[in-house]
Amino acid sequence: MKKLKITLFIAILLVVLAACGSEGETDSSTENQTGDNQNASSEYGLIEEGKLIFAASGEFMPFSYMEGTEMVGYDIAVAEAIAEKLGLEAVPQKAKFSGIVTGVNEGRYDIAVASHTVTEERKEKVNFSKAYYYSGPVIYTRPDSEIQSAEDLQGKEISVSRGSTYVDTAKEYTDNVPQVDSDVVALQSLASGHHDAVITDNITGKTAIMNGLEIESRGQLGVSEQAIAVNKENEALLNAINDALQELKDSGELAKLAEEWVGVDITQEPEELE
Template identity: 65%
Template sequence: MKKLNILLFSIVTMLLFAGCANNESAHEDSNAAGDDAGYNLVADGKLTFAASGEFKPFSYMEGTDMVGFDIAVGEAIAEKLGLEPNPQRAKFSGIVTGVTEGRYDIAVASHTVTEERLQQVDFSEPYYYSGPVIYTRPDSDIETEDDLKDKEISVARGTTYLEVAQEYTSNIPQVDSDVVALQSLASGHHDAVITDDVTGLTAIDAGLEVDGRFQLDVAEQAVAVNKDNTALLEAVNEALKEMKESGELAALSEEWIGGDITEEPELEK
């Protein structure tokens, strides 16, 4: 009888320890996946964010690593959320769809906030400001918006600059990236290119013979988040707010862009 009691006690003790171990493991898995914050992450313990890797100085390749301002911002957000940054390279035109379909948690890819995109994803508060600028060759006679009428204006495929160009012309060659468009312009193709001022200035610094003539508008660039992931959106906004208030966001802009583009500019009237 005594042996039977000892055996029963041993079995009960083993079951209790097994239950505690399972509970602890489940708790660890939940924390790793961010479930305790309701983030519904693509990969446990990681913030998977997409960028194109073709948009220097925002995202571009250095060997096998993707670097740039967007990547630095994505990594900083991940750190503030206690997650491992997991940047993924993707074609720009498919990034928003990737967020919608759950392939990426967020996109830190210099997306302009538009009504069309807001139907697919939610956006954070802006982390920088940009705007469409007209670039031409130095010998161009384009000086004002009126001069753009019926001209050949090239834009990068998948960008909002297509809609901007359509206000002036129907002759709009679309290419794979803003840099390709500017290179083509400098080589004698197209009458003009629409891209942001940072991309244009970077291309000029790299030796391309193009001129920035005038800015058409100011655009907000923000982080794209799946519409079903409101907890993650709130966390991203909180991280960006902290980065702005501490000066970290401006410092990253200075490091990668050479100036502070995190404050909304005013157009000259």
């Protein structure tokens, strides 16, 4: 009987030790997996672990605009696709366009996916990714306007979105450049009889016309690259975004997003001006 008790005790002890060993191995595996995720996220220097906080204006249809309380559009879809590639949660933040680059520079947002045109002035404050679409300034007027080309803009009142590159474009023709909160506001004001012209991108103008605004295009003034703004101190995140964009381009997903939200593929650099 004593020998049976000893044998039973040893058997129970072995079961307990095996269970402890198994539990220890599971915890170690879980810790390693969690650690890997944290390391992957930490290398990007994000504001919040596991999240990609990005800014957009929410006032630039079809690139970013509000549907109820949700911000949607091509810019938003691109940001979400990049976040998915990086294994991060996309967190959009609505902000005034004129302050977005400063917000990235000061660390309020990880990145900006807000249809920013790459300029030397902006490159002094932030780094830019590869272009995720191409655009360019276009002249818009009312149908009865005498303005037919760029030469006719001399001395006219040209309204533009505050903080956009179109401010400098307009100032090449006139000193009378009223600035408003968004391109849509400028075009609505133009259609209502204010200003002589508006300079904005072709897609925004076409969308406004489709939505019933009585305005017309009078010529494109150039081609520009639209890219994602990243803090200058965050090279790792910039490189990861460029890799993600390249994958999206190579797979055709970027073009599909453009066609879904904009109606045409704007991801290919135009060979020449139309």
